[in-house]
Amino acid sequence: MRSSKTCWPLFQDKSLVSLPILLFLIISCSPSGDKGTDEDVTRIKEIERSWAETAVTGDTSVIRKILADDFLGTNPDGLQYSKENFISDMKANPLGFKSNVVNDVRYGFLTARL
DSSP states (O other): OOOOOOOOOEEEEEEHHHHHHHHHHHHHHHHTSSSSOHHHHHHHHHHHHHHHHHHHHHHHHHHHHHOOOTTTEEOOSOOEHHHHHHHHOOOSOOOSSSSOOOOOOOOOOOOOOO
């Protein structure tokens, strides 16, 4: 039996804190060197804007592009969900936001030294 709890932890309190952190980590592990480029920042902004708009549009194609096929998330109650669970839940429980905009974000890049 499917849990009545939603997979939408990033939107439940109308905040998108986890995605910027995730994108920061993805870009920080890129082989582009020790500093992010303007192109990196532009791409991160576009991904974040697209992600935020899904709360308004319900466009699951955005989620399909952003999340890896083997994505595994955990909501605050400890419920784990896959990419497909997340997309199914998104379709079954539309959020109905009138707007969701990413504002005033600063970007930084870290490098790992091996």
